Amino acid sequence: MSNLLLLIVILINFFTLGSARLVACIRAVAFQGALLALLPLAAHGLSGHALLLGAGALAFKGIFIPWLLLRAIREVRIRREVEPFIGFVPTLVIGALVTAGAFIFSGFLPLAPEHQDGLFVPTALATMASGFLLLITRRKAITQVLGYLMLENGIFVFAVLLSTAIPLMVEAGILLDLLVGVFVMGIVLNQISREFSTLNTERLTALKE
Amino acid sequence: MIGRILLQLAILLLFAPLLLGVITKTKALFAGRVGPPLLQPYFDLFRLWRKGFVISRTTTWVFLAGPVVGLVVPLLAAMLIPFGGLGAPISFSGDLILFVYLFGLARFFTAAAALDTGSSFEGMGAAREVTFACLAEPTVLFALLVLARGAGSLALGDLLGPQLAAQWHGNGGASLGLILVCLFVVLLVENSRIPFDDPNTHLELTMIHEVMVLDHSGPAFGMILYGAAMKLLVLGALLVRVALPVQTGSLLLDLLVFLAGLLGLAVLIGVVESTMARLKLPRVPQVLVGTTLLSIFALVLVLR
DSSP: OHHHHHHHHHHHHHHHHHOOBHHHHHHHHHHHHHHHHHHHHHHHOSOHHHHHHHHHHIIIIIIIHHHHHHHHHHHHTOOSBOOBSSOHHHHHHHHHHHHHHHHHHHHHSOOOGGGSSSSHHHHHHHHHHHHHHHHHHBOBHHHHHHHHHHHHHHHHHHHHHTTTTSOHHHHHHHHHHHHHHHHHHHHHHHHHHHHHSSOBGGGGGSOOO | OHHHHHHHHHHHHHHHHHHHHHHHHHHHHHTTOOOSOTTHHHHHHHHHHHSOOOOOTTOOHHHHHHHHHHHHHHHHHHHHSOOGGGOOSSOOTTHHHHHHHHHHHHHHHHHHHHHHTOOHHHHHHHHHHHHHHHHHHHHHHHHHHHHHHHHTOSOHHHHTSTHHHHHHHSTTHHHHHHHHHHHHHHHHHHTTOTTTOOSSOOOTTTOSHHHHTTTOOHHHHHHHHHHHHHHHHHHHHHHHHHHOOOOOSOHHHHHHHHHHHHHHHHHHHHHHHHHOOOOOTTHHHHHHHHHHHHHHHHHHHHHO
């Protein structure tokens, strides 16, 4: 069950890297968050801790943050296309290489025996790397937020692996961090679009007094 | 042995056009029309067969070789692949390479025949078709490699053998699911179906395969249609076998499951065609690269 979930998570990584439509990207990442909410239950069975973790992930990553992002798109009226620095096919290829690398690399890690063969560690690494890739290869500020979100999804997969050891407080802290990040990004987005009438972050590299 | 070959040929020859009929009917039902009768492809073939040839004076023998090879290749390829649980009539180690490149041969001759007319229009279609095909090829090979890894053999008859059912339940289930999606996309590309090509229009912008066979007429065009239908059946057989690896032991029951699977596949193609728009031409290579990556990923999963 959890293997299937993790597989779908990896497929969503690929989809997000290859998709040209911003709204589709946001929906995909939201779906990924919602799937991850099922993961603690699938991995550790029904317990209060897992339930809380899942509910928190669903509320924030599956519903609230995507809603904020979709609202931000509507408000600043950006064009719907994702504009990549490098093309979709090269991004996809790099994403695949990174995923394969994550699988190979996780084989070398000194993991606990019960985590050795599962998909958890490779998926977490692959998702984090894909999020990072999204962060650095896209021009629009909002896709960079998406990359950030995906990065967090990868961390969440890791956290589920250790969720019996990690206190809920840590995960709550990460979620809060993310939420604040997205809020700040929303405000910044508004500012950027007011100043430059575009959300292209390339312009931000040339600073003026 | 001979009986099995004849049975396989009979299924292929008699059943193939029906799949096209089912696809057309499904599309018609989706659009709220009655649609042509299910047996219309047979009538079309019969009608085309009775007509005469109209051949341009600028063409050579290559122009006629295209349809002939297009008709013969699916017959040969069908010999390598098991129809349902029946087992392949001819099987040897490495025949999966032959299987893939038989279709390459057919494509080469169809493209050569299209170029032989000297029309720039058909040359454009040939260029597009060959581009898409060479992007689809790695997907098929990686998908077959995944199967080969599971079967521990390089013969198509063994790849699609009874071990598939165990593989679905065991560790390989995820990768089988992935390659099933990949093979379905390849099936749509290879048979010039809607998200990639429109089999019904003759417009410059939308057509790829159709533009290549525009100059063929009468029996030659009939051969192309028949060959295309059989190609759909042969590639569909691969897909149906991976999706429904049931083997009851009874010949009749296995055959029924297989034919039902093919009809289901035809309905699925019809649904895809009615619910999707054609992809933009630059998007097609992206999708194909995506499926290649998915099949590589499936291979990584089974190699681990």
